[in-house]
Amino acid sequence: MEVIAIIEAFLLDVQWIERLLLISSMVLITIVELLNSAIEAMVDRIGTELHELSAKAKDIG
Numbered sequence: 001m002e003v004i005a006i007i008e009a010f011l012l013d014v015q016w017i018e019r020l021l022l023i024s025s026m027v028l029i030t031i032v033e034l035l036n037s038a039i040e041a042m043v044d045r046i047g048t049e050l051h052e053l054s055a056k057a058k059d060i061g
Contacts, residue, residue, distance in 0.1 A: 002026045 009022040043054050 002030050 005026050006023050009019050009026075012019070012022075014022075039057060043057050046054070
């Protein structure tokens with residue numbers, strides 16, 4: 001989805017700063033999603049038992 005938005009940013013008739021802001025926001029969203037996935041994988045790797053703090057860590061991530 002982010003790739004489509006970045007391609008559309010190049011197709012829009014906007015100034016370079018607006019294009020830069022559009023692309024950087026998509027990159028930032030991708031980075032945050034990767035960090036969230038890393039947190040969830042780490043919590044799953046530590047243990048398989050259900051724990052209240054593990055669930056909170058995954059929800060907050």
